[in-house]
Amino acid sequence: MIWEIFRQERKGQPFESAGSVDAPDAEFAEAWAREQYGRRGESVALWLIPRDAIHTVDKWADEFELKYRRVDGYSIKARLKEARERASAGTR
Amino acid sequence: MAAVEVPHDEQAFLAYVQGGGQVETTDWLPEDYRRKLIKFIEMHGNSELMGVLPEREWILRAPTLQRKLALTAKVQDEVGHAQLIYRVVEDLGKPRAQCLADLVDGKAKFHNVFHYPTKTWGDVGVIAWLVDAAAIISQKALLKCSYAPYARIMKKICWEESFHILHGRDVILAMVTGTAEQFELVQEAVNRWWGPLMQFHGNPIAKEEDPMYQWRIKSQGNEEARQQFLDGYVPQIWELGLTVPDPKLRKTDDGVWEYSEPDWEELKHVVTGHGPCTDERLALRQRFIEQESWVRDIVSTA
Amino acid sequence: MNELLLGLADDELILGWRDSEWTGIAPVLEEDVAFSSIAQNEIGHARAVYELLTGDADALAFDRALDEYRCAPLVELRLLDWAHTIARRWLYEVADEIRIGALMGDGDARVASLAAKINREEAYHRMHAEMWHDRLRDEPRFTSAVSDLWPYALGVLPRDRRAELAHRVGLAEVAAVERGTHTDELAELWNEMTMVRRSAPAGAQW
Numbered sequence: 193m194i195w196e197i198f199r200q201e202r203k204g205q206p207f208e209s210a211g212s213v214d215a216p217d218a219e220f221a222e223a224w225a226r227e228q229y230g231r232r233g234e235s236v237a238l239w240l241i242p243r244d245a246i247h248t249v250d251k252w253a254d255e256f257e258l259k260y261r262r263v264d265g266y267s268i269k270a271r272l273k274e275a276r277e278r279a280s281a282g283t284r
Numbered sequence: 285m286a287a288v289e290v291p292h293d294e295q296a297f298l299a300y301v302q303g304g305g306q307v308e309t310t311d312w313l314p315e316d317y318r319r320k321l322i323k324f325i326e327m328h329g330n331s332e333l334m335g336v337l338p339e340r341e342w343i344l345r346a347p348t349l350q351r352k353l354a355l356t357a358k359v360q361d362e363v364g365h366a367q368l369i370y371r372v373v374e375d376l377g378k379p380r381a382q383c384l385a386d387l388v389d390g391k392a393k394f395h396n397v398f399h400y401p402t403k404t405w406g407d408v409g410v411i412a413w414l415v416d417a418a419a420i421i422s423q424k425a426l427l428k429c430s431y432a433p434y435a436r437i438m439k440k441i442c443w444e445e446s447f448h449i450l451h452g453r454d455v456i457l458a459m460v461t462g463t464a465e466q467f468e469l470v471q472e473a474v475n476r477w478w479g480p481l482m483q484f485h486g487n488p489i490a491k492e493e494d495p496m497y498q499w500r501i502k503s504q505g506n507e508e509a510r511q512q513f514l515d516g517y518v519p520q521i522w523e524l525g526l527t528v529p530d531p532k533l534r535k536t537d538d539g540v541w542e543y544s545e546p547d548w549e550e551l552k553h554v555v556t557g558h559g560p561c562t563d564e565r566l567a568l569r570q571r572f573i574e575q576e577s578w579v580r581d582i583v584s585t586a
Numbered sequence: 587m588n589e590l591l592l593g594l595a596d597d598e599l600i601l602g603w604r605d606s607e608w609t610g611i612a613p614v615l616e617e618d619v620a621f622s623s624i625a626q627n628e629i630g631h632a633r634a635v636y637e638l639l640t641g642d643a644d645a646l647a648f649d650r651a652l653d654e655y656r657c658a659p660l661v662e663l664r665l666l667d668w669a670h671t672i673a674r675r676w677l678y679e680v681a682d683e684i685r686i687g688a689l690m691g692d693g694d695a696r697v698a699s700l701a702a703k704i705n706r707e708e709a710y711h712r713m714h715a716e717m718w719h720d721r722l723r724d725e726p727r728f729t730s731a732v733s734d735l736w737p738y739a740l741g742v743l744p745r746d747r748r749a750e751l752a753h754r755v756g757l758a759e760v761a762a763v764e765r766g767t768h769t770d771e772l773a774e775l776w777n778e779m780t781m782v783r784r785s786a787p788a789g790a791q792w
Contacts, residue, residue: 194371211437212371213616214380216583219717224616226710227623228364250310336610343606347783347792348644349633352606353626359609360622367615380615405782405792458791466786568611576613576668582721583614 195221198239301430301500329369330394332362337565338402361444368437388570390557397480399559406469412452418484420445425504475529483551485509514541595635596657602628659763660738662772673731676715677739738763
């Protein structure tokens, strides 16, 4: 059974995918993941998750490119320049 | 910005990876790419596993507790690397048991350096210092592999290899500043390992003609790797008063290392399973695989 | 020198040496990595106890004559099959827990605190041994290996602790293979363990 291993390097850090072990149960997975991913004290915590329990999402539809939801959907340079010029020329 | 789509066409895929694109296990992979990828990664796994055998004898003979611990930890790392690598191969479709069977049957290859004997404690130092150095140069180039799962495990592998080189250098330094006999042990080991080391990165095929580079599985040509090795390590060898058994070895004014042509016939002969220790090491692997198959049956849930 | 402590240290040294023989050839790669950590920990324990005893761990580990080692015959046996190796690990951990437990109450504060430190690390060795014991308890290779090694396991502990060991393992006490006589296997091990060290004059650096 494949167990995906997520490791946390230090408290406060996210858990990151680190690899996988092939083990018959959680006990073996733990005994083996401890050493493979922690023998140098490089992880403060591990999550061991049966691969079957993971639901992957990797297909998206972005047909109409709704850019207003993102930072790159805005281009303020030109208008900002004009607004500054007007303000300093005292046209307000 | 639409999500990146890995192209489903071999030419477009080639352009994609050559442009720095990476792929995951679930992406479409051209058949040629998949086959070459499995073969390359499998050979790496085999090499880590076989590399253990010349070194493990010396764990038992280490002359101090510190060296015993360090060498055990180094070999442990290599077994761990084999585990990471075979998992990647398995996720590409070839089970670990099949890889091991092909290895002991002589159907799959492993790197030349692991077909040679280790004769003294000097070899222990030279392997950790120079052989691992040659390997780490190739491994750093794999950090950019187009196949992302492999690139990701290379990060852990490279991090752990850095300890090995330091350990190797420490062993060497203790001996070259020790007795005259200890210095000689190191020199003798350097003399024996130099040939295989020069062959290690493979013959100087132009990278544009190397399919591994074309597919960006490797991001570096063979000669580039060898030059990096010479540039990094020949000065380290010379500064200790050790010599390299190649009268032609020198760095030209344009920064290129010149050397005697490595014995490519020897390399071919060795990696096709005719090295001095190939048979005995594969036999050892096979003996333990067979003897303990009942254990794998009990802990397997396949 | 404290015979009990030297016996503990020598047991850990020789068992660690034996367990390190599996590095690279264990039945499962994941187990190979985990088992190697156990072997390293054992050597680490030996080193810590040697340092407590004389301050020069390497001298004690390598430079004594064969008959000066105080290890139990259990750890000297060359057991290059997994059933016997795991059976030994399991039996040794049960015995060692009893021994370390006693040392944790030692009148010498340094001994008590080192025993506590070792005990914290041994917790993981015990988990590992129990894990294998659970999975193999009905496997004939394992149960017959435990039978083979049982008289040797009893010899790890002083006589007054053996009833406790028998109770925990669930086997009847039998005549033990006592400390004091070394096996031929130890001589072979010692030769290999010291061959590089003996190749240079005493005090050479490595």
